[in-house]
Amino acid sequence: MITLLALSGSLRLGSSNTVLLEAAALLAPAGMRIAAYDGIGSLPHFNPDLDGDNPPRSVMALRHLVGAADGLIISCPEYARGIPGSFKNALDWLVGSSEFPGKPIALFNASPRASDAQAALRLVLTTMSARIVEEASITLPLLATRMDAAGMAGNVEIAASVTAALAAFARAIETFAQAEPGGSG
Ligand SMILES: Cc1cc2nc3c(=O)[nH]c(=O)nc-3n(C[C@H](O)[C@H](O)[C@H](O)COP(=O)(O)O)c2cc1C
Known part of the structure; x- marks a missing residue:
C-alpha cells in the first residue's frame, strides 16, 4: 500500500487547491491511500527557539505524518506572487526535521497563472x-x-490528468524504494 499525505496551501473553505486534493483522494487507484493533512492553520509561528528537544505537539504530529507517508502531494495557491505565509510556515517547521529530506513530492497546481509561487x-x-x-x-x-x-x-x-499523475507518482515511489530498500516510509 502506498500512503500519501496531501497538503493544501490554502486555508480557505472551498479552496480549489483543497478540492483538487480531495478529488485526487477519490481517484486514488487500488493500492494507494491519500490522507489529507488539515492542521496547517493550527501550527504555531515557526520559531527556532521552540524547535528543540520538545517541539510543539502539533509540529510533532505533522512530522510523524510526513515520516509515515511514502510521498506528499502539495497543491498551493499564489499570494502576492509567492507562497502563502501559512504554508511557508508549515514548510519551515519541516526544514530541520529528519522526516522530510528525500521525501517524494507531487506538485499539483490549480491555477496556470500561479507560476511565481510554483517557482518559489x-x-x-x-x-x-x-x-x-x-x-x-x-x-x-x-x-x-x-x-x-x-x-x-x-x-x-x-480525472485523466490526476489519474496519470498518481500512476506516475506511484511508479516513482516504487523506483525510489527499490533503489533504497527500507528507505521509504
Ligand atoms: C491575498 C491574495 C493574493 C493573491 N495574489 C495572487 C497572485 O499574486 N497571483 C495569482 O495568480 N493569484 C493571486 N491570488 C489569487 C489566488 O491565487 C486564487 O484566488 C486561488 O484560487 C486561491 O486558491 P484557493 O482557491 O485554493 O484558495 C491572490 C489571492 C489572495 C487572497
Missing part, C-alpha cells in the same frame, strides 16, 4: 532536499470552476 515552491522544496517528481506534477485551470471534489473526479479531462 520548487526552490524551497529543493533546498529542503525533497524529491519533486516532475511526471507526477500537474497544473490544471480550476480557478473559477467552483467544482466540488466529486465534480472534479467526474470530469473526464481532470
Whole structure:
C-alpha cells in the first residue's frame, strides 16, 4: 500500500487547491491511500527557539505524518506572487526535521497563472532536499470552476490528468524504494 499525505496551501473553505486534493483522494487507484493533512492553520509561528528537544505537539504530529507517508502531494495557491505565509510556515517547521529530506513530492497546481509561487515552491522544496517528481506534477485551470471534489473526479479531462499523475507518482515511489530498500516510509 502506498500512503500519501496531501497538503493544501490554502486555508480557505472551498479552496480549489483543497478540492483538487480531495478529488485526487477519490481517484486514488487500488493500492494507494491519500490522507489529507488539515492542521496547517493550527501550527504555531515557526520559531527556532521552540524547535528543540520538545517541539510543539502539533509540529510533532505533522512530522510523524510526513515520516509515515511514502510521498506528499502539495497543491498551493499564489499570494502576492509567492507562497502563502501559512504554508511557508508549515514548510519551515519541516526544514530541520529528519522526516522530510528525500521525501517524494507531487506538485499539483490549480491555477496556470500561479507560476511565481510554483517557482518559489520548487526552490524551497529543493533546498529542503525533497524529491519533486516532475511526471507526477500537474497544473490544471480550476480557478473559477467552483467544482466540488466529486465534480472534479467526474470530469473526464481532470480525472485523466490526476489519474496519470498518481500512476506516475506511484511508479516513482516504487523506483525510489527499490533503489533504497527500507528507505521509504
Ligand atoms: C491575498 C491574495 C493574493 C493573491 N495574489 C495572487 C497572485 O499574486 N497571483 C495569482 O495568480 N493569484 C493571486 N491570488 C489569487 C489566488 O491565487 C486564487 O484566488 C486561488 O484560487 C486561491 O486558491 P484557493 O482557491 O485554493 O484558495 C491572490 C489571492 C489572495 C487572497
